Amino acid sequence: MKDIKLLLVDDQDLIRESLHIVLDMDPEIEVVGLAENGQVAIDLCREKQPNIVLMDIRMPVMDGVEATKRIKAEWPHIRVIIVTTFQEVDYVVEALGAGAEGYLLKAIHPKELASGIKWVHRGGTLIPQDIARLLVQQARSGAGGGSGANGAGAGDGAGSSGASASADAYGLSERELQVLHCIADGLNNKEIAEKLFLSEGTVKNYISNIYSKMDVRDRIQATRKAQDEGML
Incomplete structure (x- = not known):
């Protein structure tokens, strides 16, 4: 059957x-x-x-x-x-x-x-890699374009502390946050490993931890949530 x-x-x-x-x-x-x-x-x-x-x-x-x-x-x-x-x-x-x-x-x-x-x-x-990259680009441009006049300077001082607070709220370590940024940049596991000087197996473990802590199931959801929470 x-x-x-x-x-x-x-x-x-x-x-x-x-x-x-x-x-x-x-x-x-x-x-x-x-x-x-x-x-x-x-x-x-x-x-x-x-x-x-x-x-x-x-x-x-x-x-x-x-x-x-x-x-x-x-x-x-x-x-x-x-x-x-x-x-x-x-x-x-x-x-x-x-x-x-x-x-x-x-x-x-x-x-x-x-x-x-x-x-x-x-x-x-x-989700094909090229489509994932386009989604990430759109998410970033949408986040930037949606800030308007009110958000012109919001990312300078308060943005980094807000991102840190959001990361703390999900219990992300500094390394997990670095991996999350790489995911948002559209990098695959091999590229993340090369950039952060890690093994691909370690990268996979970090990504699994990120998904679990953020309650998401894939890279697109992780990127969207991180954008919405001001973590990137």
């Missing part, structure tokens, strides 16, 4: 059928339903109880973002991967904000797509 029960959601018949054929051949994946819009996806989630949904964003009747919100609200255990041709950061932010566990572009190779589905099924999140 196959472990992964997959629902494919896309308004294009050719894409749905192609993915169905390719992914259903995988020994771990069973395609349990095909939906042409978000409303049908919700109905099929209720009927078929998939554990993974591969969700397009741009669809008639109900788009993928709204469908993801509703699916996660009713069945939080169902994991959603957004698959789209649109690489604009706004779509990514909206999709992840809706609760999606992953984001991929339709140009991905089928084997990589299958691997991504399995990774998310095991509890991982799936």
